[in-house]
Amino acid sequence: MYQNFSTDDFLQDPAFRKWVLQGTPSDDAFWADVLLNFPHQRVTIRQAREFLLTLHDQAEADFPSEQQVDSIYKQILENSQETPVRPLHRWSGWWVAASVGLLIAIGGWWFMQKNTPRIAYFDASRPLDSRLFEQVINTSATVQIVNLPDGSQASLEPRSQLQYRKAFADTIREVFLVGEAFFEVQKNPDKPFLVRANAITTKVLGTSFRVSAYEQDQQIKVMVKTGRVSVFPTQSQKHPDPEQDGLILTPNQQADFTKTDAHFTRSLIDKPIPIIPQTELLQFSFRNARLPEIFQAIEKTYGVELIFDEQQLSNCRLTTSLENENLFEKMDILCEAIGATYKLVDAQIIINSKGCD
Incomplete structure (x- = not known):
């Protein structure tokens, strides 16, 4: 159905307008299928979507005039990579009628959502079609x-x-x-x-x-x-x-x-677990080992990035056994041993240390 749709065909389609302005997860799934099945329509769909969203933003501030609407659409056409582009005058007759309907639809959506954050939620209270x-x-x-x-x-x-x-x-x-x-x-x-x-x-x-x-x-x-x-x-x-x-x-x-x-x-996560196969698990027993080598073993075992100054820690050596401790217990023991601290930032462990004499 949508294989040969033009930009203004999408704008006339109620299902498309509902998806852009009031989309539910079911709508998202349907249009994801459309994009996957007709990848050549990505630019056309993006163009129509941008137009509706731009018009919606205009409506939130103040309803645009027909001249402003024409200007919005013309600008999107000029910025689009879609070829060939349909000349504006070829659909101007359609726009005289459709612009009113679009503005009313957008206006209704605006008044309903005026005081609501613009986040899409799955309505759990409404079961999906039981036939499917x-x-x-x-x-x-x-x-x-x-x-x-x-x-x-x-x-x-x-x-x-x-x-x-x-x-x-x-x-x-x-x-x-x-x-x-x-x-x-x-x-x-x-x-x-x-x-x-x-x-x-x-x-x-x-x-x-x-x-x-x-x-x-x-x-x-x-x-x-x-x-x-x-x-x-x-x-x-x-x-x-x-x-x-x-x-x-x-x-x-x-x-x-x-x-x-x-x-x-x-x-x-609260309790990171080893990500390497059991047969490759390192024995966390170290004798006079350089601390950067211990940290590298932890990185490999848990798939976690440790940020530290390797040169500054190059003189730090430890003899310890850490076979039964979880990741954070290991970090606590190692950092306490050299008077260092650590913190979590964006799933990385950042270590702050003055090094060892």
């Missing part, structure tokens, strides 16, 4: 295992629910979460796996991670056990691609999303 989606609600007191259509698995916590297509689409695997679940995702580079949870989306190809997104909590958390995860707002007011506003997480990292200001922060 499975819904699992865990009312028990124990974790419930949910086997997904692609062989992936979700461990659903009590008081949580999961919705997903009975058969995943050809280009995307998508689930909708309210509450908390741990996911073990089957690898499939051709089909990204998306978890829509409240106001954020977590995207992976194949990995294991936990998402905590209870409706009553002010923060949403994503914690990575294995692999790499992209986490981003479900909708962005800055970029056509919301993923540009997100973070990339690696093992032992977590992202916290604050609902009130739509802000991400990255940190380490």
Whole structure:
């Protein structure tokens, strides 16, 4: 249907306007499929989306005149990379009628959302179409295992629910979460796996991670056990691609999303675990070892970056055994031994030391 749409075709399409101005996770999923199936339409869709959002911003300040609307659209056309560009005069007749409808639609959206932060949330109270989606609600007191259509698995916590297509689409695997679940995702580079949870989306190809997104909590958390995860707002007011506003997480990292200001922060999980195979685990027993070498062993074991001045610590040597301690206990012991301190900044451990004589 959308394969040959022009910019003004998209502007006339109610489903497109609803997605841009009032998009739900279901709308996001639908248009993600459109973009994946018709990649040649990316510029056209971006052009129409920018037009609607620009018009919306104008409406928030003061409703633009028809001349201002024409100017907005003309500027977007001139800045677009789309070729060929339809001349403005060829659709001016359509615009006389459609601009009024667009302004009314945008005006209604503005008045409804005037005092509401512009963050897109998954409405948990409204189940998706039961003909297409499975819904699992865990009312028990124990974790419930949910086997997904692609062989992936979700461990659903009590008081949580999961919705997903009975058969995943050809280009995307998508689930909708309210509450908390741990996911073990089957690898499939051709089909990204998306978890829509409240106001954020977590995207992976194949990995294991936990998402905590209870409706009553002010923060949403994503914690990575294995692999790499992209986490981003479900909708962005800055970029056509919301993923540009997100973070990339690696093992032992977590992202916290604050609902009130739509802000991400990255940190380490509470109890980082070794990421290398058991057979490669280092024996944390050191005899007269240089401290930078011990720190490098910790980096390799936990996949965590330690920031320190190697030259300043080159004279620091220790004999110690750290086989039973967790990451932070190891850091406490090592830093105390040389009178150093450390702090966490953006999932990195920064060590402050005056060195050793």
